[in-house]
Amino acid sequence: MQTIQTIIGNLIKPVYAHCDLPCGVYDPAQARIEAESVHKILQKYHEPGELGETDKLRAIIIKEQRADLVKQHLWVLWSDYFKPEHMEKYPELHDLIWRATKQASICKHATDPAEGQKLLELINEVATIFTATKQAA
Amino acid sequence: MQTIQTIIGNLIKPVYAHCDLPCGVYDPAQARIEAESVHKILQKYHEPGELGETDKLRAIIIKEQRADLVKQHLWVLWSDYFKPEHMEKYPELHDLIWRATKQASICKHATDPAEGQKLLELINEVATIFTATKQAA
Amino acid sequence: MQTIQTIIGNLIKPVYAHCDLPCGVYDPAQARIEAESVHKILQKYHEPGELGETDKLRAIIIKEQRADLVKQHLWVLWSDYFKPEHMEKYPELHDLIWRATKQASICKHATDPAEGQKLLELINEVATIFTATKQAA
Amino acid sequence: MQTIQTIIGNLIKPVYAHCDLPCGVYDPAQARIEAESVHKILQKYHEPGELGETDKLRAIIIKEQRADLVKQHLWVLWSDYFKPEHMEKYPELHDLIWRATKQASICKHATDPAEGQKLLELINEVATIFTATKQAA
Amino acid sequence: MQTIQTIIGNLIKPVYAHCDLPCGVYDPAQARIEAESVHKILQKYHEPGELGETDKLRAIIIKEQRADLVKQHLWVLWSDYFKPEHMEKYPELHDLIWRATKQASICKHATDPAEGQKLLELINEVATIFTATKQAA
Amino acid sequence: MQTIQTIIGNLIKPVYAHCDLPCGVYDPAQARIEAESVHKILQKYHEPGELGETDKLRAIIIKEQRADLVKQHLWVLWSDYFKPEHMEKYPELHDLIWRATKQASICKHATDPAEGQKLLELINEVATIFTATKQAA
DSSP states (O other), X not given: OOOHHHHHHHHOOOOTTSSSTTTTOOOTHHHHHHHHHHHHHHHHHHSTTTSXXXXXXXXXXXXXXXXXXXXXXXXXXXXXXXXXXXXXXXXXXXXXXXXXXXXXXXXXXXXXXHHHHHHHHHHHHHHHHHHHHHHHO | XXXXXXXXXXXXXXXXXXXXXXXXXXXXXXXXXXXXXXXXXXXXXXXXXXXXHHHHHHHHHHHHHHHHHHHHHHHHIIIIIOOHHHHHHOTTHHHHHHHHHHHHHHHHHOOOHHHHHHHHHHHHHHHHHHHHHHHHO | OXXXXXXXXXXXXXXXXXXXXXXXXXOTHHHHHHHHHHHHHHHHHHSTTTSOHHHHHHHXXXXXXXXXXXXXXXXXXXXXXXXXXXXXXXXXXXXXXXXXXXXXXXXXXOOOHHHHHHHHHXXXXXXXXXXXXXXXX | OXXXXXXXXXXXXXXXXXXXXXXXXXXXHHHHHHHHHHHHHHHHHHSTTTSOHHHHHHHHHHHHHHHHHHHHHHHHXXXXXXXXXXXXXXXXXXXXXXXXXXXXXXXXXXXXXXXXXXXXXXXXXXXXXXXXXXXHO | OOOHHHHHHHHXXXXXXXXXXXXXXXXXXXXXXXXXXXXXXXXXXXXXXXXXXXXXXXXHHHHHHHHHHHHHHHHHIIIIIOOHHHHHXXXXXXXXXXXXXXXXXHHHHOXXXXXXXXXXXXXXXXXXXXXXXXXXX | OOOHHXXXXXXXXXXXXXXXXXXXXXXXXXXXXXXXXXXXXXXXXXXXXXXXHHHHHHHHHHHHHHHHHHHHHHHHIIIIXXXXXXXXXXXTHHHHXXXXXHHHHHHXXXXXXXXXXXXXXXXXXXXXXHHHHHHHO
């Protein structure tokens, strides 16, 4: 009788078609929701009387975390969702996602809501391509 | 001249109206996307030839993480988004979200896709109330 | 001979009695210890000469993290430890834990040690019910 | 008038007495609770009929995480709570905590509940010294 | 006299030259060390008698985590270290890093050490370009 | 035929020689890279005109995280890499690593770059012993 060790050793077959296990469930909404949070924090930062001193400091802490989550979700779309055929069809995609992650970094030290707006627009462009690839699938 | 220490000490005013800073940007889609992932993993687990041995083990690992994220997003909605007036208007809300988080735990050890389906339905019920409160605001 | 795939597929039986695997080891002390940390930070914040400027900023950062951990531990108690029979016996439990997590959020932007004290008292109420359910088991 | 930049630059005074901000609230209970969880998982692993196949795999995943938390809490006690004077009075303390963290690593691949018991005993020894230093303070 | 609120509001000047604060300290060694760990785990997985059953399962868990860290470190290099002028000089860079992150995903479900070797080679290519950009700076 | 349950139960043999699975791939460079980041942040903090106000606050947040990572990597070396024979040959090792982690804590509230320099020197001492044990192996 084979031990599990042998069974596991023998049966594993590469499944290159789907790189990561949970593929199929990706959604640019995850990046967008966090970016909306970044944008809202930037807006509140400037509204007079909206935030007390401690909350202004907290705004910077939380904006840092939310912008990190934006980057995280964009990276997952880039590395896990998009396939070589998408990159071929949309040659600007690498650069677009790259600039979106850089914009998230800019939002970390920015206090101007316009930077958050720009981040949302870049994520929107990624989402448009995402939807097109979904419909083509 | 006041030192910052004094200034910070003096100016901080409680802002009880908004418990957490980034309030305003909440979305049940965050819980739903992770739950869809849990559901999809449960479905793949049973499709013959879909997953190799290693990937079956990985499916359990990843399902564990995704179900945790479902709970996390539901907890944030519960504690950070919903306010006393919502609880008054929807007295079943505590129990509904509680059962949804318990269903996420059930999905951790379940292998039956029906459990994932049940999780999605409970999140859907939470989302319906969420939308109603948004429209009422 | 069955492959592991078949064996795993066949043998898995739902174990609904214990929702999560590590059930049995829950302790409100985890939430309480983090809340004591929040409380202590709030006290130090006001003691003259206790904290330098950088440490005042760090106090806000660390308080944010500790208050998050309080919420985390309360959520686990709520979703993983407490069972339907507890909710039936203590109908105020949902609301009590909910208010405790909201108080942890208040402590994030508060600088008044009284808010930390209030958090400790709410956790104490949860702990009292927890102990009663343990003794009844 | 000084800008904040200057004020922050000038006012920061080293506070070497307390290395980390939240010092004062340390509790070996944090390591002990996680270790009890590890121990319980090891016990359940062997009780016939207690865990289904998926849950056996999950037990290994969760045990890995809990044992990591044990190490984490022990490291914090070692680096953040204990001071040079404690090390002088308890010269075995470095080695004791070190062996406790190594025992947590052993519990990761062990399936024998005796290893969990040994971990609990080592944490108990750390806790005894901790209590003695508290009473001496 | 200005309040801090005003001072902070006025003095913040965009510093677009360095996107993220800690720029300057990047090192492909971080990705490489985690990739070596992935590679070593894949090798051990096949050495007869090297790993017991529990440790074979743990190998899959730990490999999953290490491969995630590889992706994380590559993403940070991509978004935070590399600048537009680098992308212009090395037009293959987007695709190279992208394929390296995809190879890390392949290593998650692979059990063939050759996949780990391939990951190390891709990271090496990234490191070569990294070093060239450092020397040019 | 044995079920997996029995097989797993029977075959697991303690492998005490290597405490943790991924042993073999440890590198003090991980702690050093994060410490360089801490050091650089401390230097930038004092360069006039280098950081705007928001970035000064962010510097403290990021320094806190990086110093935590330094501690984390040192703890892993201490508990996972170093073996009893190393401690016997280098009896100062416990204390050296301990002081290095305490120096990382000091860097959290320090603004003086000299504290970062001191941290780098302590990590260097750990690395020297690490290299010696590697060559002796």
